[in-house]
Amino acid sequence: MTQLRQIIATVIATLREIFDETAYSRFLARHAAISSPKAYAAFLREQQMLKARRPKCC
């Protein structure tokens, strides 16, 4: 049961990482901010330069 819980937790963590939810949490922690449209806009601005430079593969 513990192993199953660990697997589910890893799958969710993977999805959260792929979908940038974890990146947003880290952003909030780094800036000691709470989630809001303003904070998310700032996060997206920061991500824009990084994300848009990532090549996506063939």
Add this chain to the structure above:
Amino acid sequence: MTKSPQILAWSAVSLLGALAVGTIALHRGEQINAMWLVVAAVCSYTVGYRFYSKFVSAKVLAVDALRATPAERLDDGRDFVPTNKWVVFGHHFAAIAGPGPLVGPVLAAQFGYLPGTLYILAGAVFGGCVQDFVILLFSVRRDGKSLTEMAREEIGRVGGFVAYVAVISIIVILLGAGALIVVNALKSSPWGVFTIAMTIPIALLMGLYLRRLRPGKVLEVSFLGFILVMLAIWGGQWVSQNLAIAPWFTLTASTLAVVIIIYGFAASALPVWLLLAPRDYLSTFVKLGTIGLLALGIIALRPTLHMPPLTRFVDGTGPIFAGKIFPFAFITIACGAISGFHSLISSGTTPKLIRREPETRMVGYGAMMAESMVAVMATIAACVLQPGTYFAINSPAGVVGQSPDAAAATITGWGFPVTAAGMQALAQAVGEQTLFNRTGGAPAFAVGMAHIFSSSLGGQAVMAIWYHFAIMFEALFILTVLDAGTRVGRFMVQDALGHIWKPLGRTSWYPSILATSALIVAAWGSFLWQGVKDPLGGINSLWPLFGICNQLLATVALCVATTIIVKMGKARYSAVTLVPLVWLVSVTFTASWQKMFDPNPRIGFLAHARLLASSAVRSHEISRQIFNDRLDAVVTGVLVCLVALILLESVFLWMRVLSGSMQARIRESPFVPTRFAPEEQG
């Protein structure tokens, strides 16, 4: 587990794999089950991972569990973040898995299922996986430096320059080829066009929802987007059957090309949060779900392969693309076996997330194995179709004939029976007007996938839904690569132009954004236009050109890897990268030579230009095609010369190091012991 059962278990896996590969390779005259391909792949990858990657890790790279990675040393909570290995695996796989491993194997199936399958297995285990793993580890040891930077530092200035040119060329040609695949999949398909068109307002809605209503809840909004896309697929059926609305969405190839070019420009110039990011999330959601579903479908159905192991087209007269099995089967497979593009990801975001050096093996080698498995599934999807159906869908009208009856007669004459009535019934079953001449690989893959899905779930009644789900999946997938790729290309052009005039390099200056977006869109748009106007089916020229660029980039990556291995004093193990390098050089240089100078106009660009020039009719369209052929020949020639330069520079460097006339100095960052607890090390 003690030693003896372990040896027994691995011997059993190896024997099963050998049996499966033997069955695939030696069966003649009788159809085989697709599960043989799945078993061969799983066993090959398992044995390759357990033994070969471990050998590379321990003997060649001397992976150090005690050495701190850049994610640990430079942790900034933004770019450099020590991350769980499974999470990095997911991140890396999501970045490397594009449409290439789906389309390449489908096109290469014109030679039969055997060449593609064997190359996917061997190419991945000994080439692609090794390249991804080695470049990832070398980047981790150099603070996450990019391939271009590593080439400049370890080989020389030419190396850095060639890597830059190869990267931008491959991006442009990939985008042109990808856009052409979307055009061929959506032309005269109101259902497909409606569904894909609906993803734009859905993405805009997702962008606004994320920005205003539920900031940061990406998983939640992606799930919502997925439901809306499913509704759009369902609504597409109604649209295609509505005589008043269907014509609005029934577009010609030329119109679709213009629409996609405008879309690419908009996606590059608009704020990223509005369109690009939500579509990216939606695409990833659909991608991961569909690949998983396809794997389950194949295992549940265990379909029979109707394609023979080898077709008559191994002699180079194939209708889908001309050229012999060597080198063109290996150029066409591309990302399923080895992809130069992956080296950009392995030296991009991934090395900055790796928590410990040993994890590079699972992420680098393992994720490429998963990508290769996707290519095996694509081969299965193409080969479960009746060969006549497969060739009817994929052959251009210029080769098989303009009318359904003419095409059916030509294909039946090759020994692959198909009838115009049968193809019409299939088109009706999937909700299309016709399936003849739907080149590019995507429609054939969609029909194969719909066949597998509908046989496992829902029966023939839902074949059309599954087909359009597959088309939507591929088009969404490629459009995401297209919009993100255009933006990446724009930044690269801005970086280069910034050296000439500083304001052009500013990514927030709108005149520069518009000018460089237009430049990059014009570059791939011209390849797209050329493909749409080519009567022999532009994918015929464009996909091999893309394959050549991609494999040339892999040549650059393997040059960098071999150079570092030699400089590390491990020349005796350099065969792990040198053998795939020699193979790639022979494949890419032969293919490039043939694409430029082969006297057959279906293969050689210049021969095709000469043929057009000698025709009595000389319209503007023909003049343009002659120009395009010559341009393709020049692009290929320039790329080959540049890669030959980096190869020569590397070989001279190896000789100087090995003869002792030069002291090898590698540019690794200094050793710092890891802080991670011993129990986390394994």
